Amino acid sequence: MWLAVVSQPFDVGATVPELREADKDNGEFWVGNPFQFAYTKENLSAFEHNGVFFNTGNRDFLDMSFISGGDNRGDSRTVIGTDINQDGMPDLLIRQVGGGALVVYQNNFPKTNWLVISLRGEQSNSAGIGAKIAVTRGDLTVRRELLPIVNFLSQTPSRVHIGMADSDVAKEITIQWPAGGTTILKDVQANQHIRVYEKDDHIEKLY
């Protein structure tokens, strides 16, 4: 495909001629236009393993694709990370066009403390989409925007997950609502999914 890209970068419709005979006996093939792959039984970026990268917290990442166990080699299209079994650890749901249409990975990383926060807006939109949430635990303040991400044919839930590591209490939670108000909560227990109300700052425990 890339030979076509560099040979005619101005026109994705061009069919680039085969200028040397492919070694078909050994499996080499020629597809003159990348879009023709759809009609062939040839591989294109095939059986690639998905990438999983550990965030060191220092603006750097380490490859943990294989040891994660979540780097399957299907033709993957999208992923959602969210906790589906209420143990506080985000699981992964992968949508693929081949190699398993839907793959659900349970998170078996060592369990940590956690907090899931949903919002109920009053002046703001009802789910608090666009709110900024800062959770101070230990010596770290975890900052999130509540955003339902549409990465590619998927949407993440309208809530934020906070990894609390070994802290079982959030010393302070600050919510900047989209409409402009601020909610400050003190000493919130970890390991629960809460909904915070813009109207009166009250907390509802969901599980």
Added chain:
Amino acid sequence: MNRKSISKPNFLYTAIYTIVSGLFCLLVIGCDSSTPVEGPFTDTPETDVETESAATLAIPEEDAKYLQDVEHFGGFVLGDLTFPKIAAAIENEEWDTLTAFFADDFQAETFRWSDGQERITSFGKFRTWNEENKTFRMLPDEFVSYIRELREQYSELMRCSIKVMQMAPETRGNFDEPWQGSFKLFFAGRTHANSISQYSLRFNCRIAKINEQTPNTNGIFLSAGCFSAEYATAADFLLEDITAKTGMTSLGLRDNWKHSYEEDQQRPFITGGIYANDFNQDGITDFLVTDLDGLFFYVGLPEGRFQEQTVQVGLQRFENDPLACVGDFNNDSYEDLIIGQSAYVNEQGKRFRKLSDKEFNVELTKIKAALTVVDFDNDGLLDFMEVGIVLKEYNLPYINRVESQATVNYLWRNIGNFKFEDVTEKSKAMGLGTGAFSAVWFDANGDQLPDYMSACEFGKNDFYINDGDGTFTQTDLPGVHGGLSMGITVADIDNDGLGDPYVGNMYSKAGERIVANIRQGLYDEYDNNIQEQLEEIVSGNELYYNKGNGEFERIGRQVGVNDVGWAYGTGTADLDGDGYPDLYAPVGFQSVDASRPDG
């Protein structure tokens, strides 16, 4: 803008745009002739692609021929025919066979395993080596022993591969003389200590020559020097495939690896999506799963179980549009749905009801790439954007050209109770038109207003700053091309309060090899910075580190999250619960036969 002419797309798009959309994934459902659903591309001839362009080459034929030659030798002969033999020798512990690949005067430079930088985490251990670490010279037997030491750590070697990264003749055109390049050696498996680990080592190398006899020639390696290495280990795998236990099965969903396609029948590159929601407000995530072969709604139950309730919640199983979005559009706190061109109101968490045209005043465009939700004006009503709407016929270029305005984004402002105002023109948020696939909204510049960035296939990604008065300002991102972008997510990777987008791009090592072999000045007759753009196009995924004030630094390659594969919708999750979001890159385009070479 003449909305009428573009909101009802002409189905007689040129075949090329159809094929563009078919491959690179706008809406391909109509192209799948085994599923004759209504769609914009159903009546488009599938075979016209070859006739669409007479300009088959933009470069001299001798240069095109040279690139095909050099990729044949470096990519196919060395990468597909020779290196697998080396990997097999390592895997099968045939050390004499491995030794035979090295010339008598071969020299290697490698790291000492006790050096490097170690990082211990809650779930395992990492060690990395780079050019700052001292290397040690080895002769052939010593190098084989070095590799053997790695191999013998594993009681079950699950993966062993050697991939060509770069490869070029030292003298341009002299294939029968030494080549220089680089390769990546990868080991992974279960160790004798019953832990799991992975090694990834990158080497520069010299190869004596590459010709058709190379796969069966001894002494092809003249030298190899390791310039970076990574090691990771954990007691056991950290993610477990539990699909079958959840009640959310793949049954009924299209899987190209299992589906039977006729000769010359197009394989769909999009089969469906997945959309999280909390339909009944119980705090447990529910999922809408869209697919070519039907629609499924799974209600979440405790402990990770799900129950399929599609019909019970008022949806239609035969709906087969892959696009959807979730949002509370009537502000009653219950999340509603848009699927394809229809809106569904959530009736108090009990069921969805499809809205009539009178109730939902938006005529949704059929050919689009994504629907995203946002309250862009912070008025308390959830707005949405249609992303990547096909605007006009165009034979798109791979490289960035302003005149390629082929797609547009429509912004719909919520004025209450499923009534929306088209603010596309007024907002100036249409996008540059280089084939937007998806968009993420986030406050990029810290002014409390949602801005957006989109993944665009054929040029720079869109980045629009929200001015707070209902308008947006198009803002440049660093670089000359954003890569052939397929998907995008955003996460604040360092908790500085600023979101950092991670863009999924098409990537393969073949692309990097080929672009590295382009003759300097090859595109000088054109007025665009083509070569520079091509170098960006093949550089893989990009992580845009947010420096504040709407400025970004591209750090994907620097932090090692770029060269994964042909990526799509990248994702993020704090998998180890340490407060920092980790990254996930779903990759792979078309896999048919693992025994055959890759394209």
